[in-house]
Amino acid sequence: MFKPFVHIQNLNLSYRHKAVLKDLYWEINVCENWVLFGESGSGKTSLAKVIAGLIPAQGRVEVDFDPISKLPAEVLFVESWYQFKNLEGVANFYYQQRYTSQQAKETLTVHAELVAYGKEKGLHLDQVEPILAALNFSSFASSQLIELSSGEHKKLQLVKALWLKPQLLIIDQPYTGLDVASRQNLNSLLDGISSQGVQLILISNDAELPSSIHSFAEIKDGQLITSAKRDLTSVSVEKHNRKIPDFLKESPVYSSNNIVKMVDVNISYGEKQVLKNINWEVKAGEKWLLQGHNGSGKSTLLSLVNGDHPQSYANELYLFGNRRGSGESIWDIKQHIGLISPELHWYFDATSTVWQSIASGFYDTVGLFQQLPYSKSAQVDALVEYFGLTESKNELLNSLPLGKQRLVLLARTIIKNPELLILDEPYQGLDQQQTQHFNQLVDELCSNGMTLIYVGHFESQLPTCIEKRILLEKGEVKVVESLNTKTRHCEVRSNLLHRTI
Incomplete structure (x- = not known):
């Protein structure tokens, strides 16, 4: 033997x-x-x-x-x-x-x-x-x-x-x-x-x-x-029956109908050009899918939208109706945005508890450095319960399994009911049930008028609300298209499976 x-x-x-x-x-x-x-x-x-x-x-x-x-x-x-x-x-x-x-x-x-x-x-x-x-x-x-x-x-x-x-x-x-x-x-x-x-x-x-x-x-x-x-095996996916908190049922208050506008945007590091003549416009309430090969420029594009990239001042870039560099600070921009990305997760404050991590989304910090008023604390409590995190709310974020850490940061992303939701590979570490539950939430938030930019390589994980698509290739826009939402769920996955992206 x-x-x-x-x-x-x-x-x-x-x-x-x-x-x-x-x-x-x-x-x-x-x-x-x-x-x-x-x-x-x-x-x-x-x-x-x-x-x-x-x-x-x-x-x-x-x-x-x-x-x-x-x-x-x-x-x-x-x-x-x-x-x-x-x-x-x-x-x-x-x-x-x-x-x-x-x-x-x-x-x-x-x-x-x-x-x-x-x-x-x-x-x-x-x-x-x-x-x-x-x-x-x-x-x-x-x-x-x-x-x-x-x-x-x-x-x-x-x-x-x-x-x-x-x-x-x-x-x-x-x-x-x-x-x-x-x-x-x-x-x-x-x-x-x-x-x-x-x-x-x-x-x-x-x-x-x-x-x-x-x-x-x-x-x-x-x-x-x-x-x-x-x-x-015994893995099953059941429908998530929890109702979203009342504060997320309200439509976002938009400061402008123009969320993002890029005109011939170029980003270079020395001789290496990462973005080339990007023209892209996102209107209030639109739901976009951003795709492209690894290294195609997606993360750099999002860094411009989120106010993180210093070269934004050298380009014609408008965020929430204002040209970048017209006097607004990075924190003014971030107040409009809810963001999750793998990089944000990497660098998040390891000493924060679950409750503090979610609450930090109000201030766009990587930890909570001030006491919340009662109304905001109640919103944090509501999301803790919605995501099934009550037993873990006082535990350190980095003590949780990866999937639960990501749920915490997803809750942080939506805590202020932002005008623009940026989900960059949001479901890394989540199981099938957690992914489906959050997709249901994203679809409901978007039905209330929230604007979405979603980055994802896995067609099976896309929320159904997506209606437009932009494809980058070697730093250039190769495709901008509208998707028929009635047939999109079948067609886009079929199309994407047969394309090299």
């Missing part, structure tokens, strides 16, 4: 006296590749970290590495997002720093990071080039780490993992921030290293998976449920 590659028995793990894993049992045989999926907070990431030896737990965890394999006898765990530091070893960046530090060399470049990683792991640089090309990442060699978007950071994580090819590779949310083509190429690369002996555990709720995946597991009440088919 063959010995299993991974053997887990009687595994127990608790956080703050709450049991997460309970006498969990799991055997992974040689050549098996798995997907671990299910509800946010069920313990998927914790189990992965235990297998990788990153956190302690009670019970038996054995990994039987192949002593004659040429692959490193190592379990590599790839986090859901990339944690990096500046050249002085400090990681306390602030949100706008990505756009204000282009001239300063504050972090390593992608090339320097790969050189350091290759030296640490004994890898040859020529072996990484095909991986960079397959993920369309070769052109980012000279980019500083702080300049990268969430999708580009995910690509850097994946490049390093695919380059190393450990005997066991565990990737948390492998498709986060990746465009359609990159997801397809990643699956091909994962199949490739699997054929070379790398065994995979992917933590993902996504439908698109490598063809080498044949086993599925879900954590339910601390136990592992395994299956040969995903649809035999």
Whole structure:
């Protein structure tokens, strides 16, 4: 009888006296590749970290590495997002720093990071080039780490993992921030290293998976449920029946019918042009989908709308009826906007509680630094209850599972019932049920007149209210189109699935 590659028995793990894993049992045989999926907070990431030896737990965890394999006898765990530091070893960046530090060399470049990683792991640089090309990442060699978007950071994580090819590779949310083509190429690369002996555990709720995946597991009440088919597991999506708080039923008070107007906008960093002659207009109450390849300029475009980019003053840009640079401050602009993005999540104040994090949305800060009046406190309490966060409201934000952290920041985004809602990859870390619940809320808010700019690569996660679409390609506008809302839900997903975006 063959010995299993991974053997887990009687595994127990608790956080703050709450049991997460309970006498969990799991055997992974040689050549098996798995997907671990299910509800946010069920313990998927914790189990992965235990297998990788990153956190302690009670019970038996054995990994039987192949002593004659040429692959490193190592379990590599790839986090859901990339944690990096500046050249002085400090990681306390602030949100706008990505756009204000282009001239300063504050972090390593992608090339320097790969050189350091290759030296640490004994890898040859020529072996990484095909991986960079397959993920369309070769052109980012000279980019500083702080300049990268969430999708580009995910690509850097994946490049390093695919380059190393450990005997066991565990990737948390492998498709986060990746465009359609990159997801397809990643699956091909994962199949490739699997054929070379790398065994995979992917933590993902996504439908698109490598063809080498044949086993599925879900954590339910601390136990592992395994299956040969995903649809035999117990994940279900039910309709969210909570009524939205009364203050969100009111239509936003618009200061102007013109929310955004860009006239021949150009953004460059030295010789690198990121946006080229952008012309775009968003009217009050419109619902837009913003799409494009990783690196197409989406994040830079949003930084102009949100008032974060210093080059906005050198362009003809109008926000909420006023030309940028006509006397308004960045805080005047942000008062009109509710924003969530992966970058904002990265840099959010780790010492804030759930309640404080939501309340900070009134002031557009990354922490709460003043006492709220009763009326605003009541609104925070209403959203805490609506999102099912009552038991966690006094806990630190970073102590929660990733999905619940994202729910907190989604609540922060809508707390002031803004004129403009900017949702940049809003559902990273959420399970299917949480995603559907928030989509219902977005649709209801938009039916009350809120303006929406939504950025997302996953067609299955789009709210139904979207009525217009802008597509960027290499910094230029390639498509601006209206979508028939009656047939959009079927047509746009069909169209997008067959386009390279």
